[in-house]
Amino acid sequence: MNTRSLALAMPLVVLCAAPAAAQGDFSAVEIKAEKVADGIYMLTGSGGNLGLSVGEDGAYLIDDQYAPLTGKILAAVKELTPEPVRFVINTHYHGDHTGGNENMGEAGALLVAHENVRARMAAGTFMKAFNRQVEPAPAGALPVVTFTDAVTFHWNGEELRVFFVGPAHTDGDVIIHFVKADVFHMGDTLFNGLYPFIDVSAGGRIDGMIAAVDRVLKVADEKTRFIAGHGPVAAKADLQAYRDMLAQVRDRVVKLKAEGKTGEEIVAAKPTAEFDEKWGGGFMKPDAWVGLVYESMR
Numbered sequence: 001m002n003t004r005s006l007a008l009a010m011p012l013v014v015l016c017a018a019p020a021a022a023q024g025d026f027s028a029v030e031i032k033a034e035k036v037a038d039g040i041y042m043l044t045g046s047g048g049n050l051g052l053s054v055g056e057d058g059a060y061l062i063d064d065q066y067a068p069l070t071g072k073i074l075a076a077v078k079e080l081t082p083e084p085v086r087f088v089i090n091t092h093y094h095g096d097h098t099g100g101n102e103n104m105g106e107a108g109a110l111l112v113a114h115e116n117v118r119a120r121m122a123a124g125t126f127m128k129a130f131n132r133q134v135e136p137a138p139a140g141a142l143p144v145v146t147f148t149d150a151v152t153f154h155w156n157g158e159e160l161r162v163f164f165v166g167p168a169h170t171d172g173d174v175i176i177h178f179v180k181a182d183v184f185h186m187g188d189t190l191f192n193g194l195y196p197f198i199d200v201s202a203g204g205r206i207d208g209m210i211a212a213v214d215r216v217l218k219v220a221d222e223k224t225r226f227i228a229g230h231g232p233v234a235a236k237a238d239l240q241a242y243r244d245m246l247a248q249v250r251d252r253v254v255k256l257k258a259e260g261k262t263g264e265e266i267v268a269a270k271p272t273a274e275f276d277e278k279w280g281g282g283f284m285k286p287d288a289w290v291g292l293v294y295e296s297m298r
């Protein structure tokens with residue numbers, strides 16, 4: 001089995017946290033809020049973790065999971081603030097982070113994202129890892145405001161610095177820093193406690209994943225908190241452990257490649273063995289993860 005067919009064999013549930021959601025049934029999904037700092041929450045349901053800022057200016061959402069969950073997400077926001085959702089920023093184009101865009105736009109939110117996110121959503125894209133064509137998004141789901149490098153929101157007494165770190169998980173990744181609260185929303189550059197997915201056919205690169213994490217580690221300290229795209233809220237030690245795992249796997253794959261091994265032989269060499277117990281219990285299984293690392297550096 002070559003790395004390509006390995007990648008193709010990966011389960012489709014990778015973008016969905018719950019098996020029920022993989023079949024399009026969201027009726028059992030509950031949206032839960034976890035306070036991360038004053039006025040800042042992580043919301044979980046099915047798909048990528050949401051970030052939420054509440055305060056007198058209005059609600060500000062980071063990502064919006066799947067379209068059928070919009071009503072439940074808005075109800076969860078309403079439990080925390082009487083103010084409407086004024087902005088939604090997408091951390092990248094994946095459907096478990098942008099699926100609610102059209103509904104949120106109709107509800108009055110301004111949709112914001114990196115220009116590569118809008119371009120991929122508008123044109124549609126082929127996800128080679130799942131052999132799946134993502135169809136073009138409807139016009140109402142497209143980000144209205146796009147940017148290239150960085151944008152800052154002065155909102156709810158906070159300074160929300162949004163900065164581009166792609167290509168990493170995709171070619172459109174951004175990280176959001178709540179400067180005063182010292183909280184980051186990492187998008188899918190961080191899978192806390194799980195091997196991450198790298199969307200190689202959308203420009204994702206292992207080196208970019210590591211660089212994105214390094215950029216944040218440099219300015220973080222023990223009090224900093226990180227909302228992951230998937231997995232629980234992280235502290236700096238968690239992020240450092242994740243970074244070390246990424247770098248060691250990358251280095252081993254580089255070494256095996258330099259020895260002339262094929263992708264198939266590299267996967268068979270099990271370069272992640274010592275990490276699998278801690279990181280391999282999620283939707284990215286070890287062999288598939290190694291295959292993506294290898295493909296992303298070709």
Ligand SMILES: [Zn+2]
Pocket residue numbers: 092094169188
């Ligand atoms: Zn993603």
